[in-house]
Amino acid sequence: MVIKGKIHCFGNDVNTDDIIPAVYLDTTEPSELAKHCMTGIDPAFPCRVMSGEIMVANKNFGCGSSREHAPIAIKACGIACVVAASFARIFYRNAINIGLPIVVCPEAAAESTDGDVLEVDTTQGTIRNLTTDKTYTTAPFPEFMQRLISAGGLMEYVREKRRQMCIK
Amino acid sequence: MEKQEKRGIIMGKTIAEKILGAHMGRDVSPGELIEVDVDIALGNDITTPLAIIEFEKLGLKSVFDQDRVVIVPDHFAPNKDVKAAQQCKMVREFAKKYKITNYFEVGRMGIEHALLPEQGLVLPGDIIIGADSHTCTYGALGAFSTGIGSTDLASVMATGQIWFMVPESIRFIFHGSRQKWVGGKDLILYTIGRIGVEGANYAAMEFCGEAISSLPMSDRFTMSNMAIEAGGKCGIIQADETTIEYVTPRAKREYKIYKSDDDAKYKEVYEFDCSRIEPQVAFPHLPSNTKPISEVGDIKIDQGVIGSCTNGRIEDLRLAAQVLKGKKVHPEVRLIVIPATQAIYQLAVKEGLIDIFIEAQAVVSTPTCGPCLGGYMGILAEGEKAITTTNRNFVGRMGHPKSEVYLANPAIVAASCISGRIIAPEEVL
Numbered sequence A: 001m002v003i004k005g006k007i008h009c010f011g012n013d014v015n016t017d018d019i020i021p022a023v024y025l026d027t028t029e030p031s032e033l034a035k036h037c038m039t040g041i042d043p044a045f046p047c048r049v050m051s052g053e054i055m056v057a058n059k060n061f062g063c064g065s066s067r068e069h070a071p072i073a074i075k076a077c078g079i080a081c082v083v084a085a086s087f088a089r090i091f092y093r094n095a096i097n098i099g100l101p102i103v104v105c106p107e108a109a110a111e112s113t114d115g116d117v118l119e120v121d122t123t124q125g126t127i128r129n130l131t132t133d134k135t136y137t138t139a140p141f142p143e144f145m146q147r148l149i150s151a152g153g154l155m156e157y158v159r160e161k162r163r164q165m166c167i168k
Numbered sequence B: 001m002e003k004q005e006k007r008g009i010i011m012g013k014t015i016a017e018k019i020l021g022a023h024m025g026r027d028v029s030p031g032e033l034i035e036v037d038v039d040i041a042l043g044n045d046i047t048t049p050l051a052i053i054e055f056e057k058l059g060l061k062s063v064f065d066q067d068r069v070v071i072v073p074d075h076f077a078p079n080k081d082v083k084a085a086q087q088c089k090m091v092r093e094f095a096k097k098y099k100i101t102n103y104f105e106v107g108r109m110g111i112e113h114a115l116l117p118e119q120g121l122v123l124p125g126d127i128i129i130g131a132d133s134h135t136c137t138y139g140a141l142g143a144f145s146t147g148i149g150s151t152d153l154a155s156v157m158a159t160g161q162i163w164f165m166v167p168e169s170i171r172f173i174f175h176g177s178r179q180k181w182v183g184g185k186d187l188i189l190y191t192i193g194r195i196g197v198e199g200a201n202y203a204a205m206e207f208c209g210e211a212i213s214s215l216p217m218s219d220r221f222t223m224s225n226m227a228i229e230a231g232g233k234c235g236i237i238q239a240d241e242t243t244i245e246y247v248t249p250r251a252k253r254e255y256k257i258y259k260s261d262d263d264a265k266y267k268e269v270y271e272f273d274c275s276r277i278e279p280q281v282a283f284p285h286l287p288s289n290t291k292p293i294s295e296v297g298d299i300k301i302d303q304g305v306i307g308s309c310t311n312g313r314i315e316d317l318r319l320a321a322q323v324l325k326g327k328k329v330h331p332e333v334r335l336i337v338i339p340a341t342q343a344i345y346q347l348a349v350k351e352g353l354i355d356i357f358i359e360a361q362a363v364v365s366t367p368t369c370g371p372c373l374g375g376y377m378g379i380l381a382e383g384e385k386a387i388t389t390t391n392r393n394f395v396g397r398m399g400h401p402k403s404e405v406y407l408a409n410p411a412i413v414a415a416s417c418i419s420g421r422i423i424a425p426e427e428v429l
Helices: A028-035 A069-076 A089-098 A107-109 A143-150 A152-168 B003-013 B015-024 B048-057 B080-095 B112-118 B133-140 B149-159 B184-195 B218-232 B239-247 B312-324 B342-350 B351-358 B412-420
Strands: A001-010 A055-057 A081-084 A103-106 A115-122 A126-129 A134-137 B033-039 B040-043 B069-073 B127-130 B144-147 B161-167 B169-173 B204-208 B234-235 B268-273 B279-280 B290-292 B302-306 B332-335 B385-388 B404-407
Touching: A028 A069, A028 B169, A055 A107, A055 A115, A055 B048, A069 A089, A069 B312, A081 A107, A081 A115, A089 A152, A089 B149, A115 B033, A143 A152, A152 B149, A152 B184, B003 B033, B015 B033, B015 B127, B015 B144, B015 B169, B015 B234, B040 B048, B040 B112, B040 B149, B040 B239, B048 B080, B048 B149, B069 B080, B069 B112, B069 B144, B112 B133, B127 B149, B133 B218, B133 B239, B144 B234, B149 B161, B161 B184, B184 B239, B184 B268, B184 B279, B184 B351, B204 B218, B218 B239, B218 B312, B239 B412, B268 B290, B302 B412, B312 B342, B312 B351, B312 B412, B332 B412, B342 B351
Parallel strands: A001 A055, A055 A081, A081 A103, B040 B069, B040 B127, B127 B144, B169 B204, B169 B268, B204 B234, B302 B332, B302 B385, B385 B404
Antiparallel strands: A001 A115, A115 A126, A126 A134, B033 B161, B279 B290, B279 B404
16 A cells, blocks of 8 residues: 655654543544544644645654544544554554554654655555655564455454354 | 573563463464453443444344453443433443443442452453553453453454464562552552653563562552553563452452563563652653652642542552541642442441541542543643542643643642642641
8 A cells, every 4th residue: 555645743652632632532433533633732733634644753652541532533534644653552553453554664753844745655665755755664564464454454354253253 | 401491492481471372372472473362351431332333343143252241331431421421321232232241330330440350350360451551450460451442342342352462571670668658659650750651662561579569459450550651561460469368259260370480581670679769749741750759849739639540449548548537628629539439439438438538628429530531520620730649641631731630649649639739648647
């Protein structure tokens, strides 16, 4: 998958209360959650973000609670991919499980500026910053994740597994 | 020689590796991706609705095991508003439809991470997953217990299995004896202050040493509870006599105790001298932003909260009552006390603790996560400051984005509410 878009930059330790403040957890509706995405630290973000854009952050993105509302809000407000120096572990698995591509790349995170255009290739494991004309290499997804993604996300993968359990 | 070395590699395992290995039926090593059976899967009123939506799409007639799925509405329950009521209703109907044995309704419930150990539902050697980041609490029982997301929960409810990367372990050895007023909360805040909010990212934290052996279960739960605040996948304490004493009257099934091998491999080992650790306060806006109480300075507060999955147990309430007995909360401060479960609440009534709180002019609430995550039951206005026994002090965590949250142990919160400023307990006693 190749994703190309303008980037929005964030710093270290962006937590899940920043991404979606707990007061908005009274709904599971993606379009509702999107209206409040990142408003914990950037109240204007939902108005500014355009579909297909990319989020770039520094270390430990998504730390804090296990709320899956966080990656859902990011995906629903149009963000096509998140690149960060590192992710908090629950956020990482939630994003993968709901089909929000996320990529770990400390170098790209450090050398990107708000408004740059990135091209992320999740299959090849490369990131190109088209503004600075720099290319970075990232770790490709492990085998089981590729299976999970090719199944169409965790639940499709589970559907197949449960069917096999019934056959047994 | 070569044989011995090989044997050494096979033998040297941490508790986390042993529990995961036992559930896989073979040895596992850090970095390995495994799909493993879980003993207990947990959800609450915030995270279960999303899991239900995903689960229902599968069109299944049953969950993998109706006795091993636990659902506790506690975050916005008792229903804080119409939207919360809808979410609680959805969870309630799901529990009924799939005959979930361990669904805990208002009046029977408590804050999930205080309730599950109290009910004997989580035991040493278990693998427990919960759609709540503080699921790491049960590591205090010597279990492998970690938080996951809602889609993960849906998949576990369907199959009883989950994918994990076997974590590396980091060992924290606490030497010596604790200073007065230093409890599990202070040791974990100190640890997070030392290693940072991602200091243990993806890793299994293992707490040990004589200062841990001397901790009661309540303080051990507090420590394991906050492993996630350092990014930890779990926070494990090896089960010992204290654990067995706690578990024995509660357990309704077999359990197994695992110990780390002497030659187990750790990513890092930290050694702390407890005699030098003072009570800690975490300043806004990260749990790692800690200071010893003697260096706090002059901070005026508007509210105190004693409760949550971190510090809402009977021992925490006793500590707070010890400080508050015969005193009054400062006229410009609101103190909110929240016993974590119905059983704790009842015990607090019997022991006269609730009388002490009410006479001190604190309010006492029914069990709920409420203010900890800025839900309800004590939201902060712009510019207000709170000292609290909860676990997170992120921007806006307890209310307005321009409010501030300071984290500390129950004795410090009680003392600070009496004085109106953040102070050490001995200053009011």
